[in-house]
Amino acid sequence: MSFGDYYTxxxxxxxxxxCPELMPHAQPGEDPEVTIRLLSEVPQVTESLENKYFEVxxxxxxxxxxxxxxxxxxxxxRISVEPAEGATVDKIRxxxxxxxxxxxxxxxxxxxxxxxxxxxxxxxxxFVGPQGVGKSTLGSQFHRQGYxxxxxxxxxxxxxxxxxxxxxxxxxxxxxxxAFERLGVPESGIFHxxxxxxxxxxxxxxxxxxxxxxxxxxxxxSGDPKFEVxxxxxxxxxxxxNLYRPEYLEHQSTQSDLMRMAGxxxxxxxxxxxxxxxxxxxxATMVDFLESAWEENFGPAPVKxxxxxxxxxxxx
Amino acid sequence: xxxxxPEDKLSRTExxxxxxxxxxxxxxxxxxxxxxxxxxxxxxIWAKLETPMTFAALVDELVKQYAVTxxxxxxxxxxxxxxxxxxxxxxxx
Numbered sequence: 001m002s003f004g005d006y007y008t009x010x011x012x013x014x015x016x017x018x019c020p021e022l023m024p025h026a027q028p029g030e031d032p033e034v035t036i037r038l039l040s041e042v043p044q045v046t047e048s049l050e051n052k053y054f055e056v057x058x059x060x061x062x063x064x065x066x067x068x069x070x071x072x073x074x075x076x077x078r079i080s081v082e083p084a085e086g087a088t089v090d091k092i093r094x095x096x097x098x099x100x101x102x103x104x105x106x107x108x109x110x111x112x113x114x115x116x117x118x119x120x121x122x123x124x125x126x127f128v129g130p131q132g133v134g135k136s137t138l139g140s141q142f143h144r145q146g147y148x149x150x151x152x153x154x155x156x157x158x159x160x161x162x163x164x165x166x167x168x169x170x171x172x173x174x175x176x177x178x179a180f181e182r183l184g185v186p187e188s189g190i191f192h193x194x195x196x197x198x199x200x201x202x203x204x205x206x207x208x209x210x211x212x213x214x215x216x217x218x219x220x221x222s223g224d225p226k227f228e229v230x231x232x233x234x235x236x237x238x239x240x241x242n243l244y245r246p247e248y249l250e251h252q253s254t255q256s257d258l259m260r261m262a263g264x265x266x267x268x269x270x271x272x273x274x275x276x277x278x279x280x281x282x283x284a285t286m287v288d289f290l291e292s293a294w295e296e297n298f299g300p301a302p303v304k305x306x307x308x309x310x311x312x313x314x315x316x
Numbered sequence: 317x318x319x320x321x322p323e324d325k326l327s328r329t330e331x332x333x334x335x336x337x338x339x340x341x342x343x344x345x346x347x348x349x350x351x352x353x354x355x356x357x358x359x360x361i362w363a364k365l366e367t368p369m370t371f372a373a374l375v376d377e378l379v380k381q382y383a384v385t386x387x388x389x390x391x392x393x394x395x396x397x398x399x400x401x402x403x404x405x406x407x408x409x
Binding site: 232233235236237240252255256259260262263264266267 | 333334335336337338340342344346351352353
């Protein structure tokens with residue numbers, strides 16, 4: 001069985017499902033932290049799920065996507081995938097790298113926010129907000145203007161040696177990932193996920209970055225965009241409200257840890273309310289607006305240090 | 317609203333998640349999804365009640381920490397603890 005070794009969310013993942021979206025791991029010979037196996041038959045998964053879409057236990061997460069696959073995520077270390085008959089690999093990967101990965105991150109004690117993240121001279125900036133508000137669009141606009149992308153769907157935050165960090169996720173930018181997952185498989189059974197896979201080339205960031213601010217995006221009817229740094233416990237509320245797939249959190253011990261992390265994140269980084277008119281013509285100006293707001297609120301852009309070890313992308 | 321007696325045993329509800337921010341402790345009710353911010357004296361009271369204790373014992377603790385007479389402290393606590401109980405943050409045994 002062939003497999004690929006990847007580096008994502010700070011993890012060495014060895015997967016029997018090849019994922020061109022992910023960064024190849026520089027030391028594939030080392031032991032992986034996570035293994036993803038493709039199984040042709042996992043009968044107990046089908047039986048225990050009945051008609052439920054997903055099931056959360058303390059160390060086990062199970063999910064069934066009709067016409068695509070069954071997934072089991074265990075102990076933050078193993079993902080098993082049983083494809084449905086006729087399922088295509090791109091759809092299997094979509095749910096693998098979205099929902100199943102989200103469940104894995106929770107099992108590993110990371111704080112997954114639903115949004116996009118970029119690297120800036122001030123540090124990592126995350127954009128979250130309700131479905132359809134434009135988090136991915138804004139992330140991709142920054143990418144177009146030369147910023148490096150950390151992630152475009154699930155932003156994993158974790159305590160690092162110098163403070164809260166955002167972990168790098170993808171080597172390819174996938175627009176509308178969330179829209180596809182929510183729509184599921186259309187009637188025709190045909191949708192081309194790869195159409196939306198945009199190779200990032202140099203545009204992805206391959207190392208963790210200190211978190212500077214989380215921006216909660218919102219719409220407004222009219223007027224200039226607004227940038228409001230929040231104070232007080234609203235910050236904790238917004239962080240918890242923007243977790244990725246919060247329905248995957250059923251257990252109080254995980255919830256307690258996440259609550260504590262939300263407090264730590266709010267202490268160490270800014271939580272900002274950004275509202276603007278929803279107008280496609282404005283998208284490029286949003287980058288200018290945010291750059292000015294960052295300078296005004298966080299001081300002039302720190303001078304970038306030269307990076308120490310450039311990630312070399314092994315071509316498969 | 318209840319009138320607390322010195323021997324009433326007070327304890328915090330288990331059903332809150334909590335975290336600390338600069339000046340306040342933030343509580344979130346798992347069931348109701350409601351958030352509470354406890355600052356200053358409220359924060360201290362919440363912290364002290366991590367160990368269940370009687371109303372009288374709580375007054376004693378607070379009087380040691382704050383410049384307040386036992387009578388004034390007890391009078392203030394009646395109102396505050398009453399609110400806490402109403403919000404489901406406090407058990408009285």
